[in-house]
Amino acid sequence: MSYQLILGNRLYFSWSLAAWLMVARFGLEKEVSVEFIYPETENGVGPLIAAYPPARTVPMMRTPEGAILSDSMAIAEELATRFPDAGLWPSDPLARGVARTLANEMHSSFRALRGGWPVNLRHAFEAQTPPADVAAELDRLETIWAYARQVTKSQTPWLCGTYSIADAIFAPMATRLATYGFDTRPTTRAYVAAHLTDPALQRWRAEGLANDPEMPSVEMPFPHRAWPAA
Ligand SMILES: N[C@@H](CCC(=O)N[C@@H](CS)C(=O)NCC(=O)O)C(=O)O
Incomplete structure (x- = not known):
């Protein structure tokens, strides 16, 4: 299983934009598959992200081993650690x-x-x-x-x-x-x-x-x- 990133509406979801840039801006689109979910009700993304417990928000990234990363900085740090040549953090x-x-x-x-x-x-x-x-x-x-x-x-x-x-x-x-x-x-x-x-x-x-x-x-x-x- 590869990396799986679940995001919200591109026009309104701030952390989804940040997480996607952490993938797309660093050449990781072949490694990480991206899916979007669209909350239309007061319940927000809750019911839609329920397939990935205990995540309650997007972005959510599932690692190949099955870890559910439901926080933007955790996604950032794991991507930076797992893809050291991609340059997510400055080398200096x-x-x-x-x-x-x-x-x-x-x-x-x-x-x-x-x-x-x-x-x-x-x-x-x-x-x-x-x-x-x-x-x-x-x-x-x-x-x-x-x-x-x-x-x-x-x-x-x-x-x-x-x-x-x-x-x-x-x-x-x-x-x-x-x-x-x-x-x-x-x-x-x-x-x-x-x-x-x-x-x-x-x-x-x-x-x-x-x-x-x-x-x-x-x-x-x-x-x-x-x-x-x-
Ligand atoms: N701690 C989370 C917060 C993410 C967050 O607040 N996401 C919002 C959208 S930007 C969300 O999914 N809210 C729940 C909802 O819309 O139902 C992170 O940094 O990734």
Whole structure:
């Protein structure tokens, strides 16, 4: 049995985007088969993921031995350990440490942004004024993204040199800023643009638009604008 990754709707499920990038962005699509499940009711993904106990959320990855990984960072770490040549973490020790702490901060924090501005790759909205708690987290993003680029001397658009798990896990945050039209500060603006022009992210969105249903319960009542090119 090969690796099996179960994901949710490409246009709304933040951690599913991050997990898919950990596969697609690192050349692992032959090793990991990907399936999508679409919750249409208040029960969410629960009944659909019930075949993989004890998972309750997506992403979920089943390893060839049968381990059920139901947490994004567990999926990240197992992929990085099992496919060491794929380069999921930076090889440079300093850059790897920075990438790890940023990825884990994303996973454990930013509750206001995650709750207030849900991921939406179907629609972009006219620029929203962030509430105070969201604004504070936007400040924090600018701080840690600028820190990572500066301390690792990144010469690429990415946080720690070559694209790493840290960039995959922040991709949904970059798309949030595109969706809600926030006029961001310099490092943030350039970093969001890098994600919007990333071919893997563009493919994820195009395949979502072609295949995945609209979820009215996640849509916000703001005026729409065109999806930003970058
Ligand atoms: N700890 C999990 C959280 C994943 C998570 O919250 N997934 C959400 C969607 S982004 C989910 O599956 N929610 C249950 C539902 O929609 O019914 C992880 O990091 O992978």
